[in-house]
Amino acid sequence: MITRRELFTGAAALAGAAAIPQVARAQNPPPPGDPFTQSRTPDGKIVPPSWTRPPHPEPGEPGKHYTPSVTLNGFTLPWKLVDGVKVFHLTAEEVPNHEFAPGLKAHCWGYNGQVHGPTIEVVEGDRVRVYVTNKLPEATAVHWHGIIGPNGMDGVGGLTQRSIAPNETFKYEFTLWQHGTFMYHAHHDEMTQMALGLMGMIVIHPREPRGPRPDRDFVFLLSEWKIVAGTMRPDPNEMTEFNVLTLNARCYPGTAPLIIKTGDRVRIRFGNLSAMDHHPMHFHGHYWWVTATDGGEIPESARVPEVTTIVPVGSTRTMEFVANNPGDWAMHCHMSHHVMNQMGHGLPNLIGVNTRGLDQQARQSLPGYMTMGDTGMAEMGQMGMRVPRNSLPMIGSKGPHDYITMGGMYTNIKVRDHLESYDKDPGWYEAPPGTRADVASIDEMQRDLGFIPGATPKPEGEHMHHHG
Numbered sequence: 001m002i003t004r005r006e007l008f009t010g011a012a013a014l015a016g017a018a019a020i021p022q023v024a025r026a027q028n029p030p031p032p033g034d035p036f037t038q039s040r041t042p043d044g045k046i047v048p049p050s051w052t053r054p055p056h057p058e059p060g061e062p063g064k065h066y067t068p069s070v071t072l073n074g075f076t077l078p079w080k081l082v083d084g085v086k087v088f089h090l091t092a093e094e095v096p097n098h099e100f101a102p103g104l105k106a107h108c109w110g111y112n113g114q115v116h117g118p119t120i121e122v123v124e125g126d127r128v129r130v131y132v133t134n135k136l137p138e139a140t141a142v143h144w145h146g147i148i149g150p151n152g153m154d155g156v157g158g159l160t161q162r163s164i165a166p167n168e169t170f171k172y173e174f175t176l177w178q179h180g181t182f183m184y185h186a187h188h189d190e191m192t193q194m195a196l197g198l199m200g201m202i203v204i205h206p207r208e209p210r211g212p213r214p215d216r217d218f219v220f221l222l223s224e225w226k227i228v229a230g231t232m233r234p235d236p237n238e239m240t241e242f243n244v245l246t247l248n249a250r251c252y253p254g255t256a257p258l259i260i261k262t263g264d265r266v267r268i269r270f271g272n273l274s275a276m277d278h279h280p281m282h283f284h285g286h287y288w289w290v291t292a293t294d295g296g297e298i299p300e301s302a303r304v305p306e307v308t309t310i311v312p313v314g315s316t317r318t319m320e321f322v323a324n325n326p327g328d329w330a331m332h333c334h335m336s337h338h339v340m341n342q343m344g345h346g347l348p349n350l351i352g353v354n355t356r357g358l359d360q361q362a363r364q365s366l367p368g369y370m371t372m373g374d375t376g377m378a379e380m381g382q383m384g385m386r387v388p389r390n391s392l393p394m395i396g397s398k399g400p401h402d403y404i405t406m407g408g409m410y411t412n413i414k415v416r417d418h419l420e421s422y423d424k425d426p427g428w429y430e431a432p433p434g435t436r437a438d439v440a441s442i443d444e445m446q447r448d449l450g451f452i453p454g455a456t457p458k459p460e461g462e463h464m465h466h467h468g
């Protein structure tokens, strides 16, 4: 319940608010990363938003203030320093023939010839000026998602600015007193422009990191597309049936692996700007700590260890771990339809159906005919099922042992004791003797099971006992 007295106090505080920030800024600037910047100072004054602080006198330098992040299958946007301000230039444009994986290309929209746009990487306290040139056939605007800036720089077409007409260049400028993982994306005709790829990541390194710097700092933007097999233009009107699921706008086997040295401290930043789906991102062989969301760092006491972390639409999540387990480890969205490519959706279910009679009949008119999918679907990628021009078979690629039956939002983490370079794929992992699953020998099965499954019938009443 609100009393008249409280109402009155609130109104008085509100009336005085316009003048207060100036005073508060001079006397009590919020510390970087302060979680209570929207709150009040102990004497009741409104703390102004962080962007009102003057920029740090020393613009952040790669190598000195941070270890640069890596955007696999993409790049980091170059900048130049003009009077202490980092100047960036983004051009929104058609990107013809963007390749999702060998075999599938589409005409998308992106920034600077790239789908998605390049990663903007800065340091807390930097002042940035971003020019945005519109080379699209319609107006656009760029929103800085998660950025605490002045309202007029927020980039919401119609609301905070006039949208940028074709061939116009707009200028955005603000000071960043926050750190973490953020995104940028089109905020005009959102459904169309985002479905065609107009988005990118923003990394802001802390001015004073609380923990050790990571050795490897990976940035991934998750998204989803509908590209009808055999066509070249993603369909922005799709609402449910997405068939191309991507990490940095690539799907497996088109995704580059994360190459890591044993002992490296690894940070992985995920942003999700899919139209409709959250992605439970999962990895093997380690667990990570979720250290930050798009709101900033999670206090150490509240961090959770996980092997699967949901990255909701419109959010970022940052994870850290120390890679101490050499090998080839899968990293992927755990929604099984999100590790499929185009042809894996909308097929009739034939699993368990006896198709022998059908095959024999069909072969009379179609020599060599064979129904696929009746024993599962792994064979569909493997056997080179014929697919329409410009489309991917439903799943997979050749692995070191046999076929890897995953596509879409999938890649490999390669942890190695010895690496020539982070830029050189070390090939497939060789497991030391005795550390790889293999066919069981007859002696082993006799010894441990007491019978040979599939060869001798299971003895009456025999089952595995649990011994305490």
Ligand SMILES: [Cu+2]
Binding pocket: 277, 278, 279, 280, 333, 334, 335, 338, 409
């Ligand atoms: Cu997913």
